Amino acid sequence: MEIDFSEINYLQNPTIKELHAGYEQFLLSMSGPTVIDITGIDSKKYRVINTLLQGNEPSGLIALHRWLTTRDPSQLPQTNIRFIIGSVEAASKSPLFTRRFIPGHYDLNRCFGEAKIEQITNLFSHDTNYQGCCQRAKLIEQAIREVNPDMIVDLHNAASPSPTFSISSVVTTETLSLASFFCQTLILSDLHLGSLMEQKFSCPFITIECGYSLDEQAHEVAFAGINHIANCENIGYIHQEKNVEVIYRPLRLRVKDNVNLAYAKHDEGYSGVTLKTDIEYFNFGGTHQEELIGWLDGNGIDNLQLFDKHGKDVIDDYFYARDNQLVCRHNLRVFKATTNKQVALNDCLFYVVRHSNNES
The missing domain is CATH 3.40.630.10 (Zn peptidases)
Structure with missing residues (x-):
């Protein structure tokens, strides 16, 4: 066009x-x-x-x-x-x-x-x-x-x-x-x-x-x-x-380049990152510590990146892999989580901030 x-x-x-x-x-x-x-x-x-x-x-x-x-x-x-x-x-x-x-x-x-x-x-x-x-x-x-x-x-x-x-x-x-x-x-x-x-x-x-x-x-x-x-x-x-x-100061959770993204109700064994199909509901209430939000392949948490304002990848401070499950390390506020795969890949999976992070 x-x-x-x-x-x-x-x-x-x-x-x-x-x-x-x-x-x-x-x-x-x-x-x-x-x-x-x-x-x-x-x-x-x-x-x-x-x-x-x-x-x-x-x-x-x-x-x-x-x-x-x-x-x-x-x-x-x-x-x-x-x-x-x-x-x-x-x-x-x-x-x-x-x-x-x-x-x-x-x-x-x-x-x-x-x-x-x-x-x-x-x-x-x-x-x-x-x-x-x-x-x-x-x-x-x-x-x-x-x-x-x-x-x-x-x-x-x-x-x-x-x-x-x-x-x-x-x-x-x-x-x-x-x-x-x-x-x-x-x-x-x-x-x-x-x-x-x-x-x-x-x-x-x-x-x-x-x-x-x-x-x-x-x-x-x-x-x-x-x-x-x-x-x-x-x-x-x-x-x-x-x-x-x-x-x-929220951060943007993203999948790394060339990593597959999928959505499912249960672990289907897909490659890359799979998020729960109800991920958008976290927009309204956030997530709890130890809460499961998806699944990972053999590369685990390395499929994801979460950069702070200094350009440091702080993914391990917010999420971790429990076996092949993607789990929240803390209570988190979540914004703009979506099941729209195109938006999630082109922009981010969602914006995230710690629930207790209220200082300037």
Whole structure:
């Protein structure tokens, strides 16, 4: 599929005709990444809401389309709002909202930042699709910087059933307040993946994982949050809607390259790593010390890796092999565990943090 990475489209206060009757028709009407600007009461200030960086995460698009088509045009938001819609082509490929990115291309939310680009340039120096993805990431970053916003929210979904949570690289009054518009959990992350959230903007920035991409409640979470943002007078002095728990620095559990991944109810003797088919339920309650979460082949725990912020593999501090069983060494909090094999291999099996790890 030919993609024009050099273009980003702009809409100013679009009409109902431009927005179409439903979000699916609206998605299919877009030729590529799109910026939508809505004029607010204070027309000198902007708030940015970014979404659809990954094509299988629709809640942000569904919510912003609902907000745009149901709001009273005479009731302006407190400031200008800039919506940015990223991976339109991946989301538009039939069946809609089933592809994180188009095969042969790259995850857009792993292509931000000069440091990331320099780190892996040698691997992809002759790959025009990768260079194009980085170009699109720069266009999105530029679309944010050119309006100097007073806040940024990036809306995402999980690939499996999951509660809503937020992520930020800092914990401040503003990020806690913004998080409270959507959920009651904020994860402080120092991971460096090439995501939009890792870039330095001179304003509060949070990522919202709205919940499962097929869950209507996830769309409701995104819509309610957009309403809050539109109607809040001053982001710097927001009254927290609800108490927000802070969870510090999760790590990403991954299978090593060329290791097979499977899911099963029982030990089927597969090569590589096998996770339990109900692994996603740990998203809601975590795991207990000594709890079985899967099975391993003869290579045992060496099939897996869990790097800390210093690049050290700390897999043995969190999990161990009991015979051929994969077992938790501690009580753990688990996020974004999925049975979607493609997502698990391309991103991670899940994010994990010790239950008792609550210091900064």
